[in-house]
Amino acid sequence: MADITSELLSRHRAPVDQSSGRSPAAGTDPQLITFVELLFFAYRDFTREADAALAEFGLGRAHHRVLHFVNRHPGLRVADLLEILKITKQSLARVLKQLVDQGWIVQKAGERDRRQRRLHATEKGVALARRLDTLQAKRVGQALAHAGVGSDGVTARFLFNMITREERALVEALLPGPIEAIAASRS
Structure with a gap:
C-alpha cells in the first residue's frame, strides 16, 4: 500500500504544473484558494471528535445539527428548524424520527397553536449536546488562543x-x- 503521507510531504511546496488543473482558475487569487483548502481541513478536524462521540450512538452530523439548535433554542418550531438548516422536510423527518425514537428530543404541541410542533432536548439530549459543545468549543478556544x-x-x-x-x-x-x-x- 502506498504511503500517501510520504508522497504528500515529498511534494510539499513543489511547483504546480499549470496544465494539471490543480492551479486556481484564471483570475482567482491563489491565497483565497489556500483559505478554501484550510477551511476544508479545519472543518474536518472541527467535526472529528464530535463525529466519534455521535457514532457511539449510531448518530451522525445531521443529528448533531438538529440536536444543537434544539438544545440552544428550546421550543424551536419544526418550521423554524427547517429554515435554519435549509433542508427538506423529508430530510429532517428521517433525522428527527431517529432522535425522538431514541429519546434525545421530544416534540410538543404549541401552547397557542396546537398544530405547531415544538422541539425540546430531553435530559439525555441536553447531556449529549453539552458533550459535543465541550469538544468543539475546546478546539475553537485552542485555535483562537494560538491565533x-x-x-x-x-x-x-x-x-x-x-x-x-x-x-x-x-x-x-x-x-x-x-x-x-x-x-x-x-x-
Missing part, C-alpha cells in the same frame, strides 16, 4: 461574513447578541 491577541473579534466577523448576506439577520437573531457586540466582547 493571537485580537483574533476572536476578527474570527467572529469573518465567520459571520461567510454567511450569505440575506441570511445574516436570521443568524444574528439566533446568536446571544449582535455580531459586533460578540466580536467586541472577545477582542
Whole structure:
C-alpha cells in the first residue's frame, strides 16, 4: 500500500504544473484558494471528535445539527428548524424520527397553536449536546488562543461574513447578541 503521507510531504511546496488543473482558475487569487483548502481541513478536524462521540450512538452530523439548535433554542418550531438548516422536510423527518425514537428530543404541541410542533432536548439530549459543545468549543478556544491577541473579534466577523448576506439577520437573531457586540466582547 502506498504511503500517501510520504508522497504528500515529498511534494510539499513543489511547483504546480499549470496544465494539471490543480492551479486556481484564471483570475482567482491563489491565497483565497489556500483559505478554501484550510477551511476544508479545519472543518474536518472541527467535526472529528464530535463525529466519534455521535457514532457511539449510531448518530451522525445531521443529528448533531438538529440536536444543537434544539438544545440552544428550546421550543424551536419544526418550521423554524427547517429554515435554519435549509433542508427538506423529508430530510429532517428521517433525522428527527431517529432522535425522538431514541429519546434525545421530544416534540410538543404549541401552547397557542396546537398544530405547531415544538422541539425540546430531553435530559439525555441536553447531556449529549453539552458533550459535543465541550469538544468543539475546546478546539475553537485552542485555535483562537494560538491565533493571537485580537483574533476572536476578527474570527467572529469573518465567520459571520461567510454567511450569505440575506441570511445574516436570521443568524444574528439566533446568536446571544449582535455580531459586533460578540466580536467586541472577545477582542
